[in-house]
Amino acid sequence: MTELRSKQKIAVVGTGVIGASWAAYYLAQGFTVTASDPAEGAEGRLREWVDGFWPALETLGLADGASRDNLSFSSDVADAVTGAVFIQENGPERLEIKRAILAAIEAAAPADAIIATSSSGLLISEAQAGAKHPERIVLGHPFNPPHLIPLVEVLGGTQTSEENVQKALDFYTSVGKRPIRINKEVKGHVANRLQVALWREAFSLVENGVVSVADIDTAISQGPGLRWALLGPFLNLHASGGEGGITHVLEHIGPAQREWARDLGEYPETDDYIGLMASGVDEELEGYDFAETLRTRDRLLIELIGAKKQAPQLP
Incomplete structure (x- = not known):
């Protein structure tokens, strides 16, 4: 397989932070990578990011x-x-630009090549509209940074063939990713929707003076986030129910959770909240070198990812 990969070419179109991260990952997996981006200075930035x-x-x-x-x-x-x-x-999140890029790719790509878009929110059915071969266009949405985080969301549009969706799932699995199959198109896909649900309440709690930005981060990073890094929300909920599992815990706390849900805040409708959140982040980071914070995060991510790979009882 490795020898085969060394003779196989992956194309990365769009070399911003996400595209560069993908390029680095595919190189690390033993592929030849050809990248393309029309922006001035794109190649230099790409190579700097890959080196980093x-x-x-x-x-x-x-x-x-x-x-x-x-x-x-x-x-x-x-x-x-x-x-x-x-x-x-990995082009911009603008439908007209996305369609133009996909058209340019289609005009020269091999007939059997899968075209996967990293789009974080656009609907694949809309992006593939007007394509000559829409059956091979799929969603391949990573989680940032793609060279570290295993998750990839895979989804076909209304014109994508089931065979090509499966090919994309198989490909990502073969290169060490953990793809999930999304069965129905929704705005923001899955992981981003889950994040936004959390951010909605976090913004509301800060805006209403319940807690600070720093304490929200602590509440997640030193609380449920530690468990979520190992098992997802459903399995953690299942574990909370003891012998009765998720059935018991939902029967026990379901009424209270419904009451809490009715009390949740809404996502802010204007940009007035942004300054409050940004000032909170500045206060939280006072005294820290954020670049070093991110390097530390990545080092610990690597250790955690490696530990999870050695733990067969973690799904």
Whole structure:
């Protein structure tokens, strides 16, 4: 498989932070990567980001033959996707731009190549409208940063073939990702919707003076977030019910949870809340070197990801 990968080409179209992270990950998996982005200075920024990501990928473990030397760059999308076995598109979250990029990819991509978009919110059915071969366009939405976080959300639009959805799932699994299959299109997909539900209440609690920004972060990072890093919300809820499991706990606290849910705040309708949240973040980070904070986060993420891989009883 490794020898096969070394002869296979992945195309990464759009090389912002997400695209660069994907490029680094595919390189670490032993593929040849050709990246494309029309922005001035894009290649230099891409190579700087890949260099920055590489130590973490080395810690996680490189495939045989993995090398940053396998990265090439072209400002021409057609050149980048020619001969690619898989294409990861990472363009702006604007429908008209997304469609134009997908059209350019389609014009030159091999007929059997899957075209996966990293879109965090656009509906695939809308993005693939007007495409010549919409059956091979899928959602392949990562969680930031893609070179570290295993999750990828996979979804087909109304014109995507079931075969190609399965091919995308199989591909991401084969390169060490943990893809989930989304069965129905919804705005924001799944993980981002779950995040927004949490942020909605976090914003409300801060706006209403219940708690500070820093204490919200502590409440999650030192509380349920520790459990969520190991098991998801349903399995943690199941564990809370003892022998009766999730059935018992929902029967026991369900009425109270419904009451809490009715009391939850709404997402702010104007931008007035932004200054309050930003000032809270500034206060929380006072005295910290945030770049070093992120490096520490990534180091601990690597340790946690490695530990979970060695724990077969964690789903």
